[in-house]
């Protein structure tokens with residue numbers, strides 16, 4: 453069976469990664485979301501195992517020691533990481549997996565999965581980014597300022613991504629990402645068909 457595509461969606465805090473991912477998952481039910489582990493405190497309404505696996509620092513360190521994370525990073529005072537086993541098993545079953553992660557982690561994934569599809573979600577402007585993160589009302593002013601500073605650093609790393617998508621309107625951004633996924637499937641299918649043809653030709657020779 454052919455492996456699924458690994459899709460990595462990054463972008464600054466508040467750009468709309470979570471919102472876009474959740475709409476995408478409704479539109480494309482075959483897309484599997486990787487639930488991350490974090491040491492961050494749950495926000496109101498967040499459910500363990502659905503939004504994140506909420507861990508203590510000790511539990512998180514233990515996951516690192518057991519090599520249970522595909523990647524991990526420290527972001528604005530908390531740790532975040534992608535459980536490795538779930539991603540490996542889901543890709544092996546032929547399903548596409550989407551990771552919604554920050555930039556340091558995405559670059560680590562790129563070293564391990566260069567064949568992944570790396571998408572950077574951009575805000576229409578920095579002012580709009582700030583309005584979105586403030587409007588969400590989940591962080592205090594200090595954390596918002598820290599996240600905004602990190603956002604500018606993250607945006608300077610956009611060159612390592614395969615695609616940049618502006619999240620001006622949620623549906624439009626989802627549509628762009630769906631087009632990228634469709635195109636990447638075609639590219640992969642053509643590549644695999646080419647490999648098969650080469651094998652057949654060399655067996656005949």
Ligand SMILES: Nc1ncnc2c1ncn2[C@@H]1O[C@H](COP(=O)(O)OP(=O)(O)OP(=O)(O)O)[C@@H](O)[C@H]1O
Nearest residue numbers: 464465466467468469470471584588619620621622
């Ligand atoms: N295209 C959009 N237009 C206007 N508001 C948006 C758009 N996309 C998302 N938002 C809003 O912006 C806020 C931040 O969105 P979201 O939580 O999805 O961002 P995020 O990138 O996942 O953030 P974080 O990295 O901090 O988890 C939310 O209140 C969401 O409703």
Ligand SMILES: Nc1nc2c(ncn2[C@@H]2O[C@H](COP(=O)(O)O)[C@@H](O)[C@H]2O)c(=O)[nH]1
Nearest residue numbers: 488489524525527532533534552553554557
């Ligand atoms: N490197 C990783 N980054 C992750 C992971 N899961 C989420 N994130 C990113 O962290 C920031 C902050 O998230 P928040 O929920 O506290 O707002 C954001 O950019 C997420 O995309 C992960 O497994 N690894």
